[in-house]
Amino acid sequence: MFKGFKNFILRGNVIELSIAVVIGAAFTALVGAFTQNIVQPLIAAAGGVDAEGFGFRIWAGNPATFVDIGAVLTAAVTFLITAAVVYFVFVLPMNRANAHTKARLSAEEPEEIPVPVDTALLTEMRDLLRQLAQQEGRGQGGRN
Template identity: 55%
Template sequence: MFKGFRDFILRGNVIELATAVIIGGAFTAIVTAISDKIINPLIAAVGSPDMGGLGFRIRPEVEATFVDFGAVITAAINFLIVAAVVYFVIVMPMNKVNELRKRGVAEDEVPPTAEELLAEIRDLMAQGNQQQVPDQRVDGDDTPRR
């Protein structure tokens, strides 16, 4: 049990994952700052002066009923920024490294499909039936001879 855990830890995936989480947390702070200080004021400028953002109140006298479209747009922009950075900084380079690693390694044989295996079995059975010598019976004798 401990050997498997040790192998898992030393394989490198855990270290890469921990690094990604730390970088992701730090980068999220940057994206949140950009959203709060740049994107939110731009979106709020589109809304009316008495609303305080892009949205509307379901009940004018209750502030908690404000439907804030600006927050949803900001969250979508945050997601797109984080996804783009993760793809271009982490995923794309890792795919390139994996591709370079695979270049030097011969590709494994592709295993046959079920249809190919069934066709091969059918052909072998047909060959086996053709190799059997047919029974030759002598007139009046029911004993098979080969």
């Protein structure tokens, strides 16, 4: 029972997944800090000096009705930065490594090309004719 668990844990996929989760969490914190402390103030500055940020109030005297467009833009920037880093740091290199491995494996072991049906039938007929000719040759060889 423990041997199976040990094999499961030590398998490469589980270790890689664990590393990805830890790196993803750290990267999310980094991108969140960047967008909150750099991008969001830049977007809020577009709202004006006296405004709460880039947005508007539905009811003039009620701060709870403020629609914060800046927060949505910040979330979109966070998503784009995260997606770009995940693609360029993880997905693209992994695709290249997989393509390289696949190319290397295909160069080592050439794929068996299937024989067309007509060629297979002609080969079988040739072999049968050769076999019949050999049998006839044996039968006549003893009569001479």
